[in-house]
Amino acid sequence: MTQKIGFVGLGAMGLPMATNLIAAGFxxxxxxRTxxxxxxxxxxxxxxxxxxxxxxxxxxIVVSMLADDAAVKALVTGPDAIAEKLAPDGIHISMSTVSPATTRELAAYHASHNSVMVAAPVFGRPTAAQAKQLKICVSGPAEIRAKVKPILEAMGDAIFDFGDNVGSANVVxxxxxxxxxxxxxAMGEASAMMRKSGxxxxxxxxxxxxxxxxxxxxQGYGAIISHGRFSPPGFRLPLGLKDMNLVLQNxxxxxAPMPTASLLHDRFVSAIAKGRADLDWSAIALGAADDAGLKESR
Incomplete structure (x- = not known):
């Protein structure tokens, strides 16, 4: 396979994903940026x-794996404007966790510049990305979803199709x-109750x-939480807060009222305020221990 692909964003997730694309022959x-x-x-x-x-x-074809909505918007519409540089008929595979509204907005921008965008956010931590075990959700024009499927299969072990509405994969x-x-x-609260019960x-x-x-x-987060293994992080707390903001926004x-999402948002804010920003996002579980008067278990 000799297909050429551009890849933007080589963080904890992007680097192993790009490595797997090379291994697949792309x-x-x-x-x-670094x-x-x-x-x-x-x-x-x-x-x-x-x-x-x-x-x-x-x-x-360009694949992007960036931190937030602002970074994806800058890539598509900013000084580098890949929407224009991909024209005519080029494809942007956006794999970042961003708001459905942002995806719809950028897909329309792509279309106005004679290129196309599909959403393909992933489930899985960096270890899953390394092992090519990501679960990938995809949405966008049917013809484009079919065209990019081999690229997605080179990075994950399961592809889930959520139809033509380009923002649907981001909702999922x-x-x-x-x-x-x-x-x-839930595991944090249960752990605090059990610790106080001996x-x-x-x-x-x-x-x-x-x-x-x-x-x-x-299983994965239960072991992290019960043993207090919040560092090194696979997904940092500020990214969890970003995602809860996006959930509440959508x-x-x-x-659609989501009272539990409001609680989770406050847990992330509290954890960051307590100096835990460099920990894994599962460290929100420490909030329940704080409330119960327990010392940090890590």
Whole structure:
């Protein structure tokens, strides 16, 4: 396979995703704001671009994995404006966790400049990205979804199609992150109650996550929470706060009350205010321990 792809964003998730694309035989031109992060990919044959817009070519494909809405907007409409540089008929695969409204806005901008955008946010931590075990949600024009499927398959082990409405995959991603955060909060509260009752939370959560809650989210985060292994982070607390803001924003736009999301938002704000910004987002579970008068267990 000799297809050329541009890739923007080589953070904890983007780097292993781009590495898997190279392993699958794609030829990559890559850009990251911190240029040194591209070095492992250059060593594998990728070309490093000096500017984000330089990864795009007319009729080509660009994959982006960026931190937030502002970064994706800057890539599409800013000085580098890949929407224009991809024309005619180029494709932008946006894999970032952003608001559905932003995706719809940028898809319209792409269309007005004769290029196209699909949303393909992912579920999975950096270890899953390395192992090509990401779960990828995709939405956008049917013909484009089919065209980019081999690229997505090179980065994940399951692709889930959510139709033509380009923002739909982002709605699913936000719903999933909300449910993950709710599970972490529940385990944090349960752990605090057990600790104050003289029960070892690690033994209890191990049992519960092997039986009643035998699912990857409970098993993975249950071990992190019960053992206090919040560093190094796989997904930092400020990113969790960003996602809860997006959940509440979208919920407000569609008039869907989400009181649990409001609680989770406040947990993230509180955790950051207490100096935990560099910890994994699962450290919101410490909020329940704080409320119970327990000392940090990490």
């Amino acid at each position: 030829h990559l031109t890559v850009y990251n 240029a040194s992060k591209a070095e492992p990919l250059v060593a594998k044959g990728a070309r490093r671009a000096d500017r984000a817009g330089d990864v795009a070519q007319p009729g080509g 991603k936000l719903a999933g992150n909300f449910m993950i955060a709710a599970a972490m909060e 029960v070892d939370p690690s033994a209890a959560l191990e049992m519960l996550t092997k039986t009643l809650f035998a699912a990857p989210v409970y 919920a407000s736009e569609v008039t």
